[in-house]
Amino acid sequence: MNTSETAGSTLLRAGVLGGAGYTGMEVLGLLARHPRVEVSFAASRSLAGTPSPVPGLSYEPPSLEACGEVDLVFLCLPHGVATRWVQDLRDAFGDATPRLIDLTADHRPGSGNEQDSVYGLAEVAAARMPDARLVANPGCYPTGVILSLLPLAEAGLVDPARPLSVHASSGVTGAGRTPRQDLLFAEVAENYRAYGWGNRHRHLKEMRALLPGLPLIFQPHLLPVARGILETLTVPVVPGTSAQEIRACWRSRYPEDSSAVRVLPEGLPELRQVVRTDLLVLGAEEVAGIDPPVVTVGAALDNLGKGAAGQAVQNMNAMMGWPLNEGIRWQP
Numbered sequence: 001m002n003t004s005e006t007a008g009s010t011l012l013r014a015g016v017l018g019g020a021g022y023t024g025m026e027v028l029g030l031l032a033r034h035p036r037v038e039v040s041f042a043a044s045r046s047l048a049g050t051p052s053p054v055p056g057l058s059y060e061p062p063s064l065e066a067c068g069e070v071d072l073v074f075l076c077l078p079h080g081v082a083t084r085w086v087q088d089l090r091d092a093f094g095d096a097t098p099r100l101i102d103l104t105a106d107h108r109p110g111s112g113n114e115q116d117s118v119y120g121l122a123e124v125a126a127a128r129m130p131d132a133r134l135v136a137n138p139g140c141y142p143t144g145v146i147l148s149l150l151p152l153a154e155a156g157l158v159d160p161a162r163p164l165s166v167h168a169s170s171g172v173t174g175a176g177r178t179p180r181q182d183l184l185f186a187e188v189a190e191n192y193r194a195y196g197w198g199n200r201h202r203h204l205k206e207m208r209a210l211l212p213g214l215p216l217i218f219q220p221h222l223l224p225v226a227r228g229i230l231e232t233l234t235v236p237v238v239p240g241t242s243a244q245e246i247r248a249c250w251r252s253r254y255p256e257d258s259s260a261v262r263v264l265p266e267g268l269p270e271l272r273q274v275v276r277t278d279l280l281v282l283g284a285e286e287v288a289g290i291d292p293p294v295v296t297v298g299a300a301l302d303n304l305g306k307g308a309a310g311q312a313v314q315n316m317n318a319m320m321g322w323p324l325n326e327g328i329r330w331q332p
């Protein structure tokens, strides 16, 4: 451990690869305010030498040497690039490789590369984190889908014989900062469209790995807003399951003092309840006139908050044995 001593307390030394991307900037912003962390480096090739979101810290080009000086590295990189960094770090530092939190899909369930990582769905896997060397941070869409459905499936409330439809919408930052013609303002503004149809979106592997046996139909849409995800699930439930029972199931699984999940007493969540926070807000409502029964479940989260950086910070907290919610945002 290379933890540093500041004013009598020991700070965790952290670095961020891909620090100029959307998730990287968000991680840096949260770490800059975290009371137990010192940000040692913020890496970017394109912005090297310019100020980072951490006061007094400029971006520097990514380097193995800088990673070797810290306790923990956040990998906020394109898919595929993280795998190469993990390999290079292990080759360079062996057992002294810093602990890693990978925000890409490279080490998530269904990637084929998940053997040596812990899947960092914070509220579910926190107990496994203290020993983890590599945490695979979940995808933004799967976070809402899995955290809402897993407790219900485990409680036997979901009927696995019928399809379960997920209508999901994400703001444009979900696609990253690399310029693309289909994400130009003129293409996105005053528009709303589906994409990734055919039940083949790459996040399905992750959801299916955690929710085996549930016939998921996942249809994403592009929302003309910068950030936020709203997911509306039509959940086939076993007869007699009430919305009240579903809310109670979530509440017992996600205590407010040790999770970033909030359960609405009635109604379905809205983006404005979560944007620029690290919360996941869940709601459930019964559906009239359908037999066998279904329940509408709503999940709202900020793709860059609970869907990425907020959850990564929760995972860091769990790895270090700190309170799970230290340094995350409840209010915009």
Ligand SMILES: NC(=O)c1ccc[n+]([C@@H]2O[C@H](COP(=O)([O-])OP(=O)(O)OC[C@H]3O[C@@H](n4cnc5c(N)ncnc54)[C@H](OP(=O)(O)O)[C@@H]3O)[C@@H](O)[C@H]2O)c1
Residues within 6 Å of the ligand: 017, 018, 019, 020, 021, 022, 023, 024, 043, 044, 045, 046, 047, 062, 076, 077, 078, 079, 081, 103, 104, 105, 138, 139, 140, 173, 174, 175, 176, 177, 178, 303, 304, 307, 308
């Ligand atoms: N955006 C979201 O809502 C979200 C949510 C959850 C998970 N994720 C995942 O998190 C990862 C990062 O997403 P993002 O949206 O932050 O992407 P992004 O905005 O495109 O940023 C990625 C950054 O990585 C850097 N980079 C690219 N190639 C590199 C290389 N070979 N070596 C070192 N640095 C390199 C780039 O910065 P420089 O060119 O300046 O070096 C770039 O800014 C992705 O895998 C994404 O799928 C994203």
